[in-house]
Amino acid sequence: DTNKTEAINALAQAVLAGERRALGRAITLVESRREDHRREAALLIEQLQPKTGRSIRIGMTGSPGAGKSTLIDTFGSNLTAAGHKVAVLAVDPTSTRTGGSILGDKTRMGRLAQDTNAFIRPSPTGGTLGGVAARTREAMLVCEAAGFDVIIVETVGVGQSETTVADMVDVFVALALPGSGDELQGLKKGVVEIADILAVNKAEGTNAPRAREAAGDLQSALRILGARPDGWVVPVLAISGLANEGLDELWQTINDFCKEGAKTGSLVARRHRQAVIWFHAILDERIRERVLAGFEDEITKLEEAVRGGGKSAAAAAEEAVSHLLR
């Protein structure tokens, strides 16, 4: 209706004007899973669309204990001090929104949380990883429209969340820790392959030599594993979020990667490819939701039969299809 449309228009204008409360309300709207909110959110995003895309989108992952929050707090504060506007978003498919977890987000990034040129938003809650990520991606677009020029999307690394985040950013940074001997800690299987930049964190004080050694070993290991198709040699930095060391180099490296990508056209190609991936991911998710609605129990029963070996995957799928799409 007209009132709704006008309200959305007003919200879009307020977001574009950089009003902070409007930003929060717009993100709440795109995070909503209600059908009517979805339509409104689509309308909002369509209006903001021309003003999106003008940020550096940075993905960041690291196991619990890798010092991710401290790093983002310090790194983000460096950037706002240099005149940037920094938004920090999160993709955590296991999160449940409570007073505690919002408070947690503000507490664990104490400086950024009080910084007027920063905006921190915890992970949207509920739904599949695909659903959570879709809403985070829309939140990213809203932040860009509101004038944020650096977006950091962090993820804890549950299931496929790193790949999902890598599919929505320009550059993906993975954190590790120096372990004992020549081992590195906190690098999850598969993450090394999608990271554009690796950083060994907590390289402060007496840890520093060990961290630099670990970074060197990792760099050699990467060389043995072969070149990337785009020719980029993944750098391995030794940094300290706690001591604010190596973070200028990290920012420089991120910019080098993006400049290189701008020169070769790979950055634009990456964003276009991501947009198409996202279109199909959202479409599939929406179709599945609508087609499976009301049949959840039946699907669960078939899934159990398949898991136990009583039915083949194909036979179970055939049975489901014959009920769902007569």
Add this chain to the structure above:
Amino acid sequence: DTNKTEAINALAQAVLAGERRALGRAITLVESRREDHRREAALLIEQLQPKTGRSIRIGMTGSPGAGKSTLIDTFGSNLTAAGHKVAVLAVDPTSTRTGGSILGDKTRMGRLAQDTNAFIRPSPTGGTLGGVAARTREAMLVCEAAGFDVIIVETVGVGQSETTVADMVDVFVALALPGSGDELQGLKKGVVEIADILAVNKAEGTNAPRAREAAGDLQSALRILGARPDGWVVPVLAISGLANEGLDELWQTINDFCKEGAKTGSLVARRHRQAVIWFHAILDERIRERVLAGFEDEITKLEEAVRGGGKSAAAAAEEAVSHLLR
């Protein structure tokens, strides 16, 4: 109808009796994309199901030039000589079935092609990777029901095909080649992370020392990249398909991995997890096919708009959904 059902019953009995012509006809049926054939195939698989699952399922990948065909020809012939029945299937989403390509498969594995205890089937053609793989998976079940106790699923490594094949086998083997200096050739990005066993091929004659050195380097690199959650230390072998060297060790390593998995329960858990993944993959594919039927052009147009940046992914998906599911 009754005639069809009886024909399927007879086909199932002939497959279970190990009749070779029945095996070929059964696989042709499960590879067919016709709606009526699909229903018959589901019926067939349901009858064969109790006799499936009793093989070692081996995935194998390697870039063109890695010597995959020669290796499988020799490796498979060793196994049939030791009393095994070996089926070789392929997942190649780019393949088009012609007389030439079937001939190609028979030619490139000359010994196995003439071996009565071996069965070679080229990749099913057409459709998405998911569709091709689904049909290969059903073919694997048919081969198992026909008494084959070793199934080798090979893939050339186009797009996500390695991950897809890794999701249908018990053990995934990736081939590499010794390159110049300390580099390895033929290891695609991401493959190291999903391989359970790595083998540096063409380690024959004067190549042997270089291949063994490359294998050692790769082993060190893997150690630096950290331990797997299941505790398995990925072995790196130096082998030669051409000279039939190291292939007993490869077979032993494959068996060690499976025995370890049987002991810890991870093998059964892997198969159950795979079955559920397959159920959802087939279901999603079938739903998408049915819902998108007739709208392909519109979807392509929306995809183009998204790729060019004219529409957001969410807005385009919303538009598609509103047309598809009124």
